[in-house]
Amino acid sequence: MKKHYLLTPGPTPIPPNVALKEALPILHHRTSEFAEVYKDVAEGLKYVFQTKQEVYTIAGSGTAAMETAIVSFLSAGDEIIVADCGVFGDRWKKIAESYGVKVISVSAQWGKAVKPNEIEKALNANPNVKAVYTTFTETSTGVENDIKKIGEIVEKSKAILVVDAVSGLGGQEFRTDDWKVDVAVSGSQKGFMLAPGLSFITVSPKAWKLAESSKLPKFYFDIKKYKKSYLTNETPFTPPVTLIVSLQEAIKDIKNKGLENMWDEYKLLAGAARAAMKALDLELFAEVPCQVVTSAKVPENIGGKIVKTLREKYGVSIAGGQGDLKGKIIRIAHMGYIGKADLLVGLSCLEMVLCELGLKVKLGASVAAAQEILLKAQRG
């Protein structure tokens, strides 16, 4: 009976028409019928990634595509640059180091964005670097990195640019080809408005060339297997059929709405969420806030309680801090199937919880601040 309001940065709520597709009688995956679905999905993925290259679907969490982006392009002892600013940027390092790849860190403090000119310096100082790995929207801090700028820099080098776009894709402007992103990875449970279980990866011609020399051991995460199966609209291993069938429906929705319109909507919600935090006297955590999740500092002694109380008392799920940020920030998502009304529900319950936890809160203040922004946008 409990009603849930999901304002978490993945999984995000699933539209009912998409969710119902998951419940349809299952198709066999080695049939012309499934091949048609898969082909349609593969074309749709190109649109969402804004790429002319093939997009491959891997059964697994977003990390599965990240590991594919390490093992398919590198060899042990290779040097890479990881430009990180949070939990997910750090994950690039951890995967790479697991495989004996040498990591040159260009780290930004959590809450800050990575500095493109530092990547440029690192590339100049280390001419053997094979690839630059970074994060588009760093979900753990709410920061957005300037991928377009980074793409301009990396393009001029011999290195390829690999971007974790798991949380940002579909949520805000991202152009794989125009921004010179050689490898972009994403997952199904954020901007795609789907359940987790699928991850995606694109590969540019420059990256394919690097793949040829890659010697890291691999089997399930071998991008060449996916490329080969793609020719016949298949996957090398049994695909999560029901998730792919529902992905087809989700992509249809995205196409109908239009990517640019979606980006505009989340931008508006992001503005409303930021105004709301200000009205609550909660300082924004991200120096360059992304459009898909708003992070704000909270008093340390109540950080964990806010998330727990919101969920238990009101069924509203937001996220807390991860790693070193545990208990210190809250994160409210506005991506996927999250709309204006959802945000207002979240804010009004948040106000009550802050009040209960002893913070000085003017009831209705954050809701009003968000309403102002939303109304203003309608007036144009």
Next chain:
Amino acid sequence: MKKHYLLTPGPTPIPPNVALKEALPILHHRTSEFAEVYKDVAEGLKYVFQTKQEVYTIAGSGTAAMETAIVSFLSAGDEIIVADCGVFGDRWKKIAESYGVKVISVSAQWGKAVKPNEIEKALNANPNVKAVYTTFTETSTGVENDIKKIGEIVEKSKAILVVDAVSGLGGQEFRTDDWKVDVAVSGSQKGFMLAPGLSFITVSPKAWKLAESSKLPKFYFDIKKYKKSYLTNETPFTPPVTLIVSLQEAIKDIKNKGLENMWDEYKLLAGAARAAMKALDLELFAEVPCQVVTSAKVPENIGGKIVKTLREKYGVSIAGGQGDLKGKIIRIAHMGYIGKADLLVGLSCLEMVLCELGLKVKLGASVAAAQEILLKAQRG
């Protein structure tokens, strides 16, 4: 509008109550509510695997769990025995060789079962062997291997026994602990009556000891990460939430029916399917046929057409041969949510298709042969 009858060895049909769970509003995976689901599922998995050890869930195809069973226990240069007799046995070799593991092959001809005494000989001749990898029911040929006997042999050595039970688990008697299986892997889309997207793995104390010395590079497939997260009823990476929620429902069904009763039912169906093949003058392909899929030889010039015509004209999906067996055999599954009536539907349509393709078929003959077996079982 097309009606589908799935008699394929994965994916198998999904019971409607299980399928509908996939369509429920999604839970967030870092909550006490999801932790309860996950805990319940983890306990249920122990029952299906017949083990007291923890069973870990990995987001991915069955091959994901297979690769985990290679990289989590071995180091480059290690020697292993692979006792294979088909496509999936061969996969153990391919994964292992991708990682620089030395494979000692104890292969049986496709259609035959692996010989336990040959494994014993190989173990005696190669005292450094770290592990024996084999397949329970080899889906590509329909053969069943004597895991109990192999378990008795491997137990006496220093090696661990790793078994691919992807298609057999839930479909016929399999006892991880009693049969001395150190690592068993399976997937969601066969005996579990679920969509593909989840794979499972068990680890015995003997295997944990070997894991301690494992040096193969790994991140996503690192079993230690799964063990650590298990403590808090979590997975190390975002789990396919909707699939896990529907797995909970599927396991409830399996518990209600009882594993032994399920095994009995598929054994009966297997007997009926074999009698049906005999009535059609189609020779069984498997020397030791398993209970979950029946394979039979067909004239080479029509092998591919049977599968295609059955699906296109009648909506009935069965499987053909894989690899070298392409076009030479057909495979009819009786596992998961496939019952007596489904088998009869498949057989009656198969008769018509064989007839259309010019084979001499006495209409109704295979159906009658199957009916005889099914009725006899009711009479007791």
